[in-house]
Amino acid sequence: MNQGNTPLYNRLKQFREKNPISFHVPGHKNGEVFFNEAREDFENILQLDFTELTGLDDLHAPTGVIQESQELAAEFFHADETFFLVGGSTSGNLAMILACCQIGDKVIVQRNSHKSIMNALELSGAEPIFIAPDYDSTVERYTNPRVDVLKEALHKHPDVKAIVLTYPDYFGKTYDIKRMIDLAHEWDVPVLVDEAHGVHFSLGSPLPSSALLLGADVVIQSAHKMAPAMTQGSYLHIKTDFPLKDRIAYYLQMIQSSSPSYPIMASLDIARAFLANISQSELVEIRNTILHVRTILEGCKCWEVLPLTENSDFLKITLHVKHFYSITDVGNLLEEVGLFPELITDNQILLIFGLAPYKQLNRLKKAVKTINERLKKDSIHATIDISKLFATPIQQLALTYQEMNQLTYKHVSFEDAVGKVAAEAVIPYPPGIPFILKGERVMDEHILTIQHLISQGVKLQQREHGMKVYCNN
Numbered sequence: 001m002n003q004g005n006t007p008l009y010n011r012l013k014q015f016r017e018k019n020p021i022s023f024h025v026p027g028h029k030n031g032e033v034f035f036n037e038a039r040e041d042f043e044n045i046l047q048l049d050f051t052e053l054t055g056l057d058d059l060h061a062p063t064g065v066i067q068e069s070q071e072l073a074a075e076f077f078h079a080d081e082t083f084f085l086v087g088g089s090t091s092g093n094l095a096m097i098l099a100c101c102q103i104g105d106k107v108i109v110q111r112n113s114h115k116s117i118m119n120a121l122e123l124s125g126a127e128p129i130f131i132a133p134d135y136d137s138t139v140e141r142y143t144n145p146r147v148d149v150l151k152e153a154l155h156k157h158p159d160v161k162a163i164v165l166t167y168p169d170y171f172g173k174t175y176d177i178k179r180m181i182d183l184a185h186e187w188d189v190p191v192l193v194d195e196a197h198g199v200h201f202s203l204g205s206p207l208p209s210s211a212l213l214l215g216a217d218v219v220i221q222s223a224h225k226m227a228p229a230m231t232q233g234s235y236l237h238i239k240t241d242f243p244l245k246d247r248i249a250y251y252l253q254m255i256q257s258s259s260p261s262y263p264i265m266a267s268l269d270i271a272r273a274f275l276a277n278i279s280q281s282e283l284v285e286i287r288n289t290i291l292h293v294r295t296i297l298e299g300c301k302c303w304e305v306l307p308l309t310e311n312s313d314f315l316k317i318t319l320h321v322k323h324f325y326s327i328t329d330v331g332n333l334l335e336e337v338g339l340f341p342e343l344i345t346d347n348q349i350l351l352i353f354g355l356a357p358y359k360q361l362n363r364l365k366k367a368v369k370t371i372n373e374r375l376k377k378d379s380i381h382a383t384i385d386i387s388k389l390f391a392t393p394i395q396q397l398a399l400t401y402q403e404m405n406q407l408t409y410k411h412v413s414f415e416d417a418v419g420k421v422a423a424e425a426v427i428p429y430p431p432g433i434p435f436i437l438k439g440e441r442v443m444d445e446h447i448l449t450i451q452h453l454i455s456q457g458v459k460l461q462q463r464e465h466g467m468k469v470y471c472n473n
Helices: 007-017 036-046 065-077 088-100 115-124 147-156 177-186 199-203 245-255 262-276 280-297 327-336 361-374 444-455
Strands: 081-085 106-110 127-131 162-166 191-194 218-222 234-238 303-305 316-321 348-352 394-396 409-412 467-470
Touching: 007 065, 007 262, 065 081, 065 234, 065 262, 081 088, 081 245, 088 115, 088 162, 088 191, 088 218, 088 234, 088 245, 106 115, 106 147, 127 147, 147 177, 147 394, 162 177, 177 191, 199 262, 234 245, 280 303, 280 316, 280 361, 327 348, 327 361
Parallel strands: 106 127, 106 162, 162 191, 191 218
Antiparallel strands: 081 234, 127 394, 218 234, 303 316, 316 348, 409 467
């Protein structure tokens, strides 16, 4: 197949050139009906925002250009089948878990997974067996579970229906996921991987390998995170001998909109073509410019640039803020000089680069110079040891989802939640990984860490201060 072809995008352009008269949805009528103050910004994309008209195919039963575009993606990513997702990787995570699990089924799940994984478990009614990630002192955060923990979980729960892993982590760190995949297959268990931040891993060295190429059965990739696709555009790849394809397709048509966005789908078509046509020499050039960026950033007095490790994503740079500077002040000053990072935690800042040589080196040098001149040392802010937070390598919820559905809950302060069972997840966002799980018993260590995160300006996805807990539990 011609990986330079973009069949869906091409068909949308051809349809636009017919200058069609719209007697159908959407209501902007090919951009003719729109708020004047916003027309200039939107009019070009609105002219490609069609619906399921003759020749434009149907995402939920594709036989034409959408099918052709998905087949091109499957060929490039080395999948048996690829589905376009217009609801982000969230929709893919929901579909793959619902396809594998029913009420009461056991599922082994990496504890530091995205909230959409946890939501899928709740919707399925499955019984999650959580395997804790290790704390990596070299980067001062939790990364991935160990193979021996997975092996122990399989021995304790040989009847599991699936294993759910995250690869890479938000910061681009990978691990030997192939050993886990091979182990799971020895037990005849499918492996489902949230690879939201690894769509570009299919480009090969010097990037890590995609979990799909390492044997995973279902892999979800957010094309909009690391490739040039529109927000919400993602892929779901299947490469497996397990009978999952039809069930996944069934849940996708249930979860995803019956009016999927054609601009988002076209951007998935384009993003695949973009990736397929990046040469190795271009990839090396991109890496070299980012290495130059790292050198510039190392000139800032308030942070350390964490080193690249083997098989980590060079498009991501982690800045570890020194303990005698306020990370809130550093974050504010970054935005004042025009630099907007992806993520700020209580002690680290994550920068994500695109798949093109970085061209604003002089502006970056000026920004670092300004930060060095303006940022003053703070009184040493409090730190907290979180290395023992996940003390239990293999954990189950205190209550099943079915039990939770029968209980009432109340809202309490964080301090009063200790010893109670959480009726909602506590989620720092980004990255959207639940710190306390719904159904988990709250510990002193949880609350101390939450208070520390709040003091450092980390945002929690809570509607009000405190949290919901179940009554009499």
